[in-house]
Amino acid sequence: MILRARTLVPVTAPPLEDGAVLILDGRIVAAGRWADVRPHASGPVTDLGDSLLMPGFVNAHCHLDYTDLAGQLAPSRNFTEWLKSIHAAKSAWGFSEYAASWLTGARQLLESGTTTVANIESVPELLGVCRAATPLRVWSFFELTALRPKVSPMHLVEAAAQLLQSSEPGRGGLGLSPHAPYSTTPDLLTATGRAAIEHRWPVTVHVAESEAEFEMFMYRRGPMYDWLSSQRPMDDCGLGSPVRALERSGLLNRSLLAVHVNRLWHDDARLLGERGASVVHCPQSHAYFHHPRFPRPELEATGTLLCLGTDSLASTHRPRDPRPRLSMFDEIRALAQTDALLEPQRILEMATVNGARALGQAGQLGELVPGAWADLTSFPFAGSPDAAVEAILHHEGLVTGTMIGGEWVSGRGSIPDSSPADAIS
Ligand SMILES: [Zn+2]
Numbered sequence: 341m342i343l344r345a346r347t348l349v350p351v352t353a354p355p356l357e358d359g360a361v362l363i364l365d366g367r368i369v370a371a372g373r374w375a376d377v378r379p380h381a382s383g384p385v386t387d388l389g390d391s392l393l394m395p396g397f398v399n400a401h402c403h404l405d406y407t408d409l410a411g412q413l414a415p416s417r418n419f420t421e422w423l424k425s426i427h428a429a430k431s432a433w434g435f436s437e438y439a440a441s442w443l444t445g446a447r448q449l450l451e452s453g454t455t456t457v458a459n460i461e462s463v464p465e466l467l468g469v470c471r472a473a474t475p476l477r478v479w480s481f482f483e484l485t486a487l488r489p490k491v492s493p494m495h496l497v498e499a500a501a502q503l504l505q506s507s508e509p510g511r512g513g514l515g516l517s518p519h520a521p522y523s524t525t526p527d528l529l530t531a532t533g534r535a536a537i538e539h540r541w542p543v544t545v546h547v548a549e550s551e552a553e554f555e556m557f558m559y560r561r562g563p564m565y566d567w568l569s570s571q572r573p574m575d576d577c578g579l580g581s582p583v584r585a586l587e588r589s590g591l592l593n594r595s596l597l598a599v600h601v602n603r604l605w606h607d608d609a610r611l612l613g614e615r616g617a618s619v620v621h622c623p624q625s626h627a628y629f630h631h632p633r634f635p636r637p638e639l640e641a642t643g644t645l646l647c648l649g650t651d652s653l654a655s656t657h658r659p660r661d662p663r664p665r666l667s668m669f670d671e672i673r674a675l676a677q678t679d680a681l682l683e684p685q686r687i688l689e690m691a692t693v694n695g696a697r698a699l700g701q702a703g704q705l706g707e708l709v710p711g712a713w714a715d716l717t718s719f720p721f722a723g724s725p726d727a728a729v730e731a732i733l734h735h736e737g738l739v740t741g742t743m744i745g746g747e748w749v750s751g752r753g754s755i756p757d758s759s760p761a762d763a764i765s
Contacts, residue, residue: 341746342385344374345393347721347728350708351692355728359393363714366745371708386752388741392721392728396455396742397668398695398706400620401544401599401649403460404470404478405438406430407445410653410664415628419550420563422629426654430462438463439470445653445666446474450750452667453717453739456695456705458544458597458620458649460517464500467507475749477715478510479699481517481544486528487572493528497535511745513699514539520546521585522553522564526576529589542595542699544620548582548608549600551632557582558605581605583612592617597698599649602631604638613642618698621690623674625651636679647695648672648687669735676733684729714746 341363348359350371360377362370370377406426413425433441442463449457456477461467464482471478482500489496497516504514518524518532529545536543548554555562560578568574576585583604586592594616601612601619612619621634639646648671656664672687696706704712719739721731741751 341383342377342381343388343393343716343743344385345388345391345718347392347723347725348372348708349392349394349688349728349732351395351688352707352709355725357725361393361708361714361716363746366714366747368708368710368712368714370710388718390720390722391718391740392731393716393718394453394732395692395706395708395712396715396717396744397453397691398647398693398699398701399449399454399457399650399666399668400597400618400647400695400698401460401622401651402445402449402457402666403462403652403654404442404445404449404457404666405461405463405466406441406652406654407448407666408437408441408653410656413654415630418563419552419629419631420567422655424567429654435463435465439466442466442470443473446470446476446478447750448666449650449668450474450476450742451738452665452669453719453742454666454668455715455717455742455744456512456699456701458515458542458695458699460544464503467503469508471510471512472508475511475744475747477705477713477744478512479515479542480504480507480510480512481515481542483517483519484528484532485519485523486525487523487568489525489528493525493531496528497531501535501539513541515542515544517544518591520549520553521576521582522556522568522572525572526585526589529586529591533590533593536595542597543591544597544599545586545591546599547586547601548598548603549631550629551603553582554603554605557585581608583608587611587615595700597647600626600631601639602626602634604635609635609638609642609644612639613644616645618645618647618694620647620649620695620698621675622649622651623671623678625655627674627678628655634679636682645694645698646690647698648675648690649695669732669737672733673736684733688729688732714743716743717741
């Protein structure tokens, strides 16, 4: 199969005019100019016409199961109070609400051009049902939260690993997610790190998200410290920053996707860069909580790989939009608006190839190169290649087609015209 489009954006190569992607057995064989790809190809051609064709987004942080909580929780500058309110909202839900919410989120991502998502699985029972019910490439990170574990952390992690391995394989991968340093214990973090190495799984953790978390770990004070001091041992507080808590537990390494990382202490950025950890920024969730400024320049200066995620719709507030949807387009637009110094190409990389690299999928996902999975998306575009990346940053709404592993999973491109007569030899 060949896809042809007016503009091709491979991400790791400059955008080009009259592009084509040759696909065989779900993978990309060639991506380049139509005139160069055509002589080496046979099979049906789908001409997408005046469209921009690019890799599907890699959403590096999401909670699909909270999608239907959209708009239910008022934005709050008090992160600790918000945590209490989401716990209350979740306790009113049963399995069917969570499952419906998870699948709605997956559909919204496909319709807005995301082909891979790193998803936090807080309801393990969903793994057996939801992964099989979506074509989306889902990296399922089993969420572990334990303030005073009744069983040993090692047993908790082993049980999680067993459940993950018995779940529907799906198209993505598996991982572990201790929720955050404040909602777990050092022993649980250490046990997670060991299990992840054993299984060769990535790990993702919310860390250094709020001022309250920073105060708790640095100074043994503040609203989070007061809230949790009767619920968990606090021996790990007063020893340094939240990032340092991960370092002490052996979690800072190339397999880590550290989520949020808004509050750094002294050489935290250097430490993250040296250990090869990735950081995931979620622009709309960040704005919702009025978190401290995202230290993008400091992290970038240390070579830390920066990725983008949607987080959940429970932490999204759009006053003029009563029905917000999960969309990476909305995240990149929000980032471009708040970080005017960041080049559009860097933003595009954060939303695609960087997330793929963070998941250990370099060369497989997030870019149009030979050997990668044919995970693509397209939307109408009739401008010049010079304007293509800006067009991605400004696109609003749905896409016209999303393909995963060489199959259309949402829409079929802008022109539903597959013409064997146009086949080439
Ligand atoms: Zn999150």
